[in-house]
Amino acid sequence: MTVAAVLVAAGSGSRLGHELPKAFVPLGGVPLVVHAARSLLASGAVSSLVVVVPADRIADARAALADLPCPVAVVAGGAARQASVAAGLAALPDEADVVLVHDAARPFPPADLVDRVIEAVRAGHPAVVPALPVTDTIKRVGPGDGTGEPVLQTVPRGALRAVQTPQGFARDVLVAAHAAAAGSAHDESTAASDDAGLVEAQGVPVWVVPGDERAAKVTTPSDLSLAALRAPDAS
Ligand code: CTP
Ligand code: MG
Numbered sequence: 001m002t003v004a005a006v007l008v009a010a011g012s013g014s015r016l017g018h019e020l021p022k023a024f025v026p027l028g029g030v031p032l033v034v035h036a037a038r039s040l041l042a043s044g045a046v047s048s049l050v051v052v053v054p055a056d057r058i059a060d061a062r063a064a065l066a067d068l069p070c071p072v073a074v075v076a077g078g079a080a081r082q083a084s085v086a087a088g089l090a091a092l093p094d095e096a097d098v099v100l101v102h103d104a105a106r107p108f109p110p111a112d113l114v115d116r117v118i119e120a121v122r123a124g125h126p127a128v129v130p131a132l133p134v135t136d137t138i139k140r141v142g143p144g145d146g147t148g149e150p151v152l153q154t155v156p157r158g159a160l161r162a163v164q165t166p167q168g169f170a171r172d173v174l175v176a177a178h179a180a181a182a183g184s185a186h187d188e189s190t191a192a193s194d195d196a197g198l199v200e201a202q203g204v205p206v207w208v209v210p211g212d213e214r215a216a217k218v219t220t221p222s223d224l225s226l227a228a229l230r231a232p233d234a235s
Contacts, residue, residue, distance in 0.1 A: 003118055004096035005040050005166065006088030007051045009033040009061070009104035010077020015219050021054055022218065023104035024061075028231040032218065034064050035107035035231065040166065041070060043111035045118050046100065050088040052077040082191035082198070086178045092171070098122070099174050101195045102166035108230045109166060109215040116209045117168040127199040128168040130211035131161035164211045167195050177202050 009032075013022025023033040033051065040046050048071040053061040055076035065072045075091045077084030085101055092099065098121050102109065113130055120128040134157045141149040177198040184190035192198045196206045218227050 001098050001122055002093075002095045003046050003098040003100065004048045004050065004092050005046050005100040005102055006085055006092070007033065007036055007040065007049055007102050007104055008077065008081060008084045008088060009036075010052045010054050010084040010087075011081065011105070012054075013105075016221060016224065018224075021057065023053065024057065025218075025224065027107065027224070027228050030231075031064055032107045032227075033061065033104040036102060036104045036109075037065060037068055037072070039107065039109050039111075040100065040102055040114060041068060043114045043118075045115060046070070048072070048093050048096065050075060050091045051104075052084045052088040079186045080188045080191035081193065082178070082181065083185040085195060086182065086185055089175055089178055097171050099169050099171045100166040101169070101174070103217060105217045105219065106165055106215050107218065107227055109164070110212050113164075113212045113215055114166055117166055120207055120209050121168040121170060125207035126170040126173040126204050127196050127206040129163045129194070129196045129206060129208055130166070130215065131163045131208045132211040132213070133157075134160040134162055161208055162211070163194060163196065163208075164215045164217070165194075169195065169199065173199060173202075173204055177204070 009023030016022045018025045024031045050073045058074050061074045073091045075087050117128050138155040138157050139151045140153040142152050181198050200206050218224050
C-alpha cells in the first residue's frame with residue numbers, strides 16, 4: 001500500500017490573530033506547516049505530500065517545503081477546510097491508495113501516532129481517527145438570555161472522544177465521501193469540520209485509535225505558547 005498525505009494549511013487563523021496565516025506562523029524560526037510536514041514524514045511511512053495553502057502563498061510554501069525528503073505538491077485551498085481537503089485530494093499521485101489528512105495547525109503529531117493510524121487502515125479499517133477521552137465535564141445548554149445559559153443535561157462523557165488528525169482513509173472511500181458532499185464544501189457554516197464526518201455520512205464505519213496530547217491543535221495564542229514547548233529545537 002502506498003500512503004500519501006494531504007496537509008491542509010489554507011486557513012486564515014482568525015482565532016490566533018497573527019499577522020500571518022496560521023500555518024505560516026513560525027515556531028523556532030520554522031513555519032507550522034513545515035513542522036507538520038516533517039512530523040508526518042518522520043515515521044517513514046508516508047511517500048508523498050500534497051500541501052494545500054492560500055492561493056497567494058503557493059510560491060512561499062514551495063520554497064519552505066523544498067528540502068523535504070519526498071515529492072511535495074503545493075496547491076491552492078478553498079474558502080472552508082472541506083474545500084481545501086477536496087483540492088488536495090484532486091492532486092494526489094495515482095499510486096496512493098491510503099490517504100492521511102492532517103491539519104497544519106497540529107504541528108507535532110508523534111511518529112507512533114501517524115503509524116498507528118496507517119496500521120489500522122492497512123488492517124482493513126476504511127476510515128481511522130485518532131482521539132483522546134474527554135476530560136472536562138460536558139453539559140448541553142439551551143438558549144441564553146445574554147447573561148448566561150440554562151443547563152439542559154450533563155452529558156455522560158465515558159463514551160465521548162475528542163478527535164485529532166492525521167485521519168487515515170482508503171483513498172476511494174474518502175474521495176467518494178468528498179464527492180457526495182461537494183455541494184456544501186465551500187461555506188464554513190455547511191462544510192464538515194473533519195473528514196471522518198463525511199465518511200460517516202456515507203454509512204462507512206469509522207474506527208478510533210488512541211490519540212496523543214502532543215498532536216494538540218494550535219487555535220489560540222495560548223495554544224501557540226504550548227506548542228512552542230514541543231518544538232524540536234526547544235530546550
Ligand atoms: N484550513 C484550510 N482551508 C480553510 C480553512 C482551514 O486548509 N479554508 C486548514 C487550516 O489551515 C488548519 C486546519 O484546516 O490547518 C484546521 O482549521 P482551523 O484550526 O480552523 O484553522 P483556521 O481556519 O486557519 O483558523 P480559524 O478558524 O481560527 O480562522
Ligand atoms: Mg477554521
